Amino acid sequence: MTDTPRFFTQADPIRFEGRDSKNPLAFRWYDKDRLVLGKTMEEQLRFAVAYWHSLAWPGGDPFGGETFLRPWMHGSDEMAMARHKAEVGFEMFRILDVPYFCFHDRDVAPEGATLAESNRNLDVIADLFAERMASEKVRLLWGTANLFSNRRFMAGGATNPDPEVFIYAAGQVKHALETTHKLNGQNYVLWGGREGYETLLNTDLAREIEQYGRFLTLVVEHKHKIGYKGAILIEPKPQEPTKHQYDFDVATVYGFLKRFGLENEVQVNIEDNHATLSGHTYEHEIATALAYGIFGSLDVNRGDRQSGWDTDQFPNDPTSMALGFFHLFQAGGFKTGGCNFDAKIRRQSLDPDDLLIGHVGGMDVCARALLMAEDMIEDGVLPGIIKDRYAGWDSAEGRAILKGERSLDDLAALVARDGINPSPRSGRQEYLENLVNRYL
Structure with a gap:
């Protein structure tokens, strides 16, 4: 390639200077080797x-x-x-x-x-x-x-x-x-x-x-x-x-x-x-x-x-x-x-x-x-909460359902046999949103 006039004001690669830097041509967060x-x-x-x-x-x-x-x-x-x-x-x-x-x-x-x-x-x-x-x-x-x-x-x-x-x-x-x-x-x-x-x-x-x-x-x-x-x-x-x-x-x-x-x-x-x-x-x-x-x-x-x-x-x-x-x-x-x-x-x-x-x-x-x-x-808190919320699906019965080993008749019979009448659990959305803000 032929030589042309420099387009930008600097030739040196932009460096990481840390979050206190006031230099607009320096990285404050991007430390490529971190x-x-x-x-x-x-x-x-x-x-x-x-x-x-x-x-x-x-x-x-x-x-x-x-x-x-x-x-x-x-x-x-x-x-x-x-x-x-x-x-x-x-x-x-x-x-x-x-x-x-x-x-x-x-x-x-x-x-x-x-x-x-x-x-x-x-x-x-x-x-x-x-x-x-x-x-x-x-x-x-x-x-x-x-x-x-x-x-x-x-x-x-x-x-x-x-x-x-x-x-x-x-x-x-x-x-x-x-x-x-x-x-x-x-x-x-x-x-x-x-x-x-x-x-x-x-x-x-x-x-x-x-x-x-x-x-x-x-x-x-x-x-x-x-x-x-x-x-x-x-x-x-x-x-x-x-x-x-x-x-x-x-x-x-x-x-x-x-x-x-x-x-x-x-x-x-x-x-x-x-x-x-x-x-x-x-x-x-x-x-x-x-x-x-x-x-x-x-x-x-x-x-x-x-x-x-x-x-x-x-x-x-x-x-x-x-x-x-x-x-x-x-x-x-x-x-x-x-x-x-x-x-x-x-x-x-x-x-x-x-x-x-x-x-x-x-x-x-x-x-x-x-x-x-x-x-x-x-x-690990947020991943743990998500894992715990779906823990029931990791049980033997949960896995059997997802594998196609249970019919609607089977599931209805389970309700009758075990008296299944689940109570809902909180999704804790406000807590999770507040939790995320701690990281931000």
């Missing part, structure tokens, strides 16, 4: 920078254009700008000292006149990535294909009424998956930004769901064909930009995977803001994915409680994050996934260092939440 639940913070949280919001978003919104005026977004040589963007990206990864990054294919390289040209452009930048990754710490957490920006995808990719769009999308995903494999990405994500409908007046719902299932099956088949060992993830999202999306939430995705026999092949990448838009909490979506055995990775961001829009803001509430982390790390934590900052600075945050500051704050929030979750787990 042991938490048997691993270092860095190993537990597996932070990743999102290439799209950090480097490809110009600061526009539905009512106004770009505000950031990034130097790699203006010029006649698109590939030269893509190289410049990659240089700044790896500079940012190094300064933040993150172990991972993530990208969409169209974030990193311009779209060409044909799919073949687009693929060649991606190959050039992927080679640059491989060159830099050979001498840098950062690795690829996941890659994905952008099947939502180009007008050809206005009615979806996999669920499009035109089979030629389905075919084009399949070709694009094939190359993005192979690129992720080439770069040793630990996951490949399918984010169906427009895999849904605007109105049922022009939609064959059953047909589109079948198309979606077939598309995902093709991706899984190709994963095995090329020997890719990473996880395939779906990112649930309820709406925006479509009125309704087929991957509405974790439970919906699980039902979809079961229908097509993919529940052991595909996991979920859960986003906090998407959980909010679906009417759930982050904690709920994480716990549901773990219960169904399809948890994969996290996008850590937040929405605005006053806005029904996917605002993708950096996290700033360790309490809500800690509740989700309690379930995640009690179950053993991440395997191939991590904490990806699918978050963007506000369009009025014009200084380049604002990008760093946003990530520093988000990383500190996650680190503080991890320490809270550690206290909740290691104290």
Whole structure:
């Protein structure tokens, strides 16, 4: 890569200075080498920078254009700008000292006149990535294909009424998956930004769901064909930009995977803001994915409680994050996934260092939440209360019921024989909420 003027004000990696630090470019809680639940913070949280919001978003919104005026977004040589963007990206990864990054294919390289040209452009930048990754710490957490920006995808990719769009999308995903494999990405994500409908007046719902299932099956088949060992993830999202999306939430995705026999092949990448838009909490979506055995990775961001829009803001509430982390790390934590900052600075945050500051704050929030979750787990009180509440199901009779060894006649006979007339026990919700606040 060629030398370019420094984009950020500092070149040295950001360091941990402790909770009393006033330095906005220092970590107060994230001490990457600190042991938490048997691993270092860095190993537990597996932070990743999102290439799209950090480097490809110009600061526009539905009512106004770009505000950031990034130097790699203006010029006649698109590939030269893509190289410049990659240089700044790896500079940012190094300064933040993150172990991972993530990208969409169209974030990193311009779209060409044909799919073949687009693929060649991606190959050039992927080679640059491989060159830099050979001498840098950062690795690829996941890659994905952008099947939502180009007008050809206005009615979806996999669920499009035109089979030629389905075919084009399949070709694009094939190359993005192979690129992720080439770069040793630990996951490949399918984010169906427009895999849904605007109105049922022009939609064959059953047909589109079948198309979606077939598309995902093709991706899984190709994963095995090329020997890719990473996880395939779906990112649930309820709406925006479509009125309704087929991957509405974790439970919906699980039902979809079961229908097509993919529940052991595909996991979920859960986003906090998407959980909010679906009417759930982050904690709920994480716990549901773990219960169904399809948890994969996290996008850590937040929405605005006053806005029904996917605002993708950096996290700033360790309490809500800690509740989700309690379930995640009690179950053993991440395997191939991590904490990806699918978050963007506000369009009025014009200084380049604002990008760093946003990530520093988000990383500190996650680190503080991890320490809270550690206290909740290691104290053992809350896990013990939950275990005690369901202790009856660990009895011989409880196990027999769940194994299918008792009929309704059998259970009714038990009531008559033993005079069973149970008294309810308190759920102790207020006590538990107060207990949690002690850790926070």
